[in-house]
Amino acid sequence: MGIWFSFANVILIGLGLCALVVADKGTATFYTPPYVPSSCDGFKNEGTMIAAASDEIWDSKRACGRVYKVKCTGGTNNGVEHPCRGSGSVTVKIVDYCPAGCRGTIDLSQEAFEAIADPDEGKITIDYHQV
Template sequence: MQFLTLAVAALASLALVAGAPIEKRSQRGKATYYYQNGQPGSCGGYAGDNDRVVAISSKFKSARKCGGKLKITNTSNGKSVTARIADTCPTCAKYDIDLSVGAFKALGSMSKGVLNVDWYNM
């Protein structure tokens, strides 16, 4: 009987640990933009230039969750945007991202071309 009580208590404590939220780790990199040109992203869906989508570096496999969302913040002006992961960026460095025009405009001026950003998986 004591073993059964101990086993139930151990399983209950595991359930509490398993339900704990995962820490949101922020990444720092550069953001550029790209045009959709009517082509599907590597996740298989189509997006327009005004949609808020992001391409993640193909070197950063753990962040690439098709349909997942990233919270992206321009470190220069503090503006933030949430964008859906829809593509991969084979030419991006590990922590760099490529944004749709709509997502990039939400963070800063298109004339900048490249923004310093912090981002994390939501």
């Protein structure tokens, strides 16, 4: 019994040390400069690795300042054979609101979108999670 008890403890400790990241699925589009003013920060320049949140993640403005890792998983319009680029993921900060009618779950800055996908695709499927 002693060896099984020790083995079980090792497994439980190992599982406790592993962080399980569950990604949500959605779509991403992009918007172009100028990026100010924004709904979160007014005229504060937050750089280019930024995004606007759709109603799905806006959370009554509580999304402001949240950081998301976004990974390209494919295209939506079959316009580009292989739309995902590089590592296919980017980390962005929510600085704006993508109003009703927003075409994606998250609207990336042009620079963030281009880091993970061919802009000719226009809209991509993504996995995303808050960091």
